[in-house]
Amino acid sequence: MALKGLKNLHYAPITSESESETVYGEVKPLGPAMALNIQPSINRANLRADDKVLFSDHVKGPSTVTLNTAYLDKAVEADILGKKTHENGLISDNVDDNPPYIAIGGQAESARGGYEFFWLYRVKLAPAEQNMNTKQETPEYSSPNLEGEAIARIHDGEEKVKVWDGDSDIDASVFENWFNEVIDKDYVAEA
Numbered sequence: 001m002a003l004k005g006l007k008n009l010h011y012a013p014i015t016s017e018s019e020s021e022t023v024y025g026e027v028k029p030l031g032p033a034m035a036l037n038i039q040p041s042i043n044r045a046n047l048r049a050d051d052k053v054l055f056s057d058h059v060k061g062p063s064t065v066t067l068n069t070a071y072l073d074k075a076v077e078a079d080i081l082g083k084k085t086h087e088n089g090l091i092s093d094n095v096d097d098n099p100p101y102i103a104i105g106g107q108a109e110s111a112r113g114g115y116e117f118f119w120l121y122r123v124k125l126a127p128a129e130q131n132m133n134t135k136q137e138t139p140e141y142s143s144p145n146l147e148g149e150a151i152a153r154i155h156d157g158e159e160k161v162k163v164w165d166g167d168s169d170i171d172a173s174v175f176e177n178w179f180n181e182v183i184d185k186d187y188v189a190e191a
Helices: 074-081 173-177
Strands: 003-017 022-024 033-049 052-069 102-110 115-126 145-150 160-164
Touching: 003 033, 003 074, 003 115, 033 102, 052 115, 074 115
Parallel strands: none
Antiparallel strands: 003 022, 003 102, 033 052, 052 145, 102 115, 115 145, 115 160
16 A cells, blocks of 8 residues: 555553563654654575475564654653663663563555554664764754564564554544554454
8 A cells, every 4th residue: 555654653662461462551652753664574485396386485574663753752762762861861871771662653644545554563673873964055864763673462473453544344433542552453442
């Protein structure tokens, strides 16, 4: 599906996960959206015999996620990258930083009208490469790309959910709640 634009990026930390459930914390705004790239990894193999391919199979691996925002508030940076904010207000990178697994959601305008809404269920991001350059005659912005991996949830293997707001079989309450909770395949509209 052709998409244009990206907005309303949100995240929710995974507070606990097990073989039976994944529990998400509070959904919070991530930062002004610039780009989100999700690159699936597919590993393929062919069994050849009698001078031809008899069987073909594939296994899906982690998806590479690249996230770019105009900026991250200090609390968000600390939250999604496992950094510490000190009593004096400074935030530091430390060898012991441990980014948590988070869900990332947002919306993108569809070329056919309306919006596509999505949640990536289990993402771990790493600190971004940062580039700084001296000012030139033509202004140029440098914004860091956060990179990480999206992997399936432990309890059900789900990786991502999406929905187009033009689908006629969708209860409209799902869009009203999209950024209030991590919407799941089991979502049921409240009566």
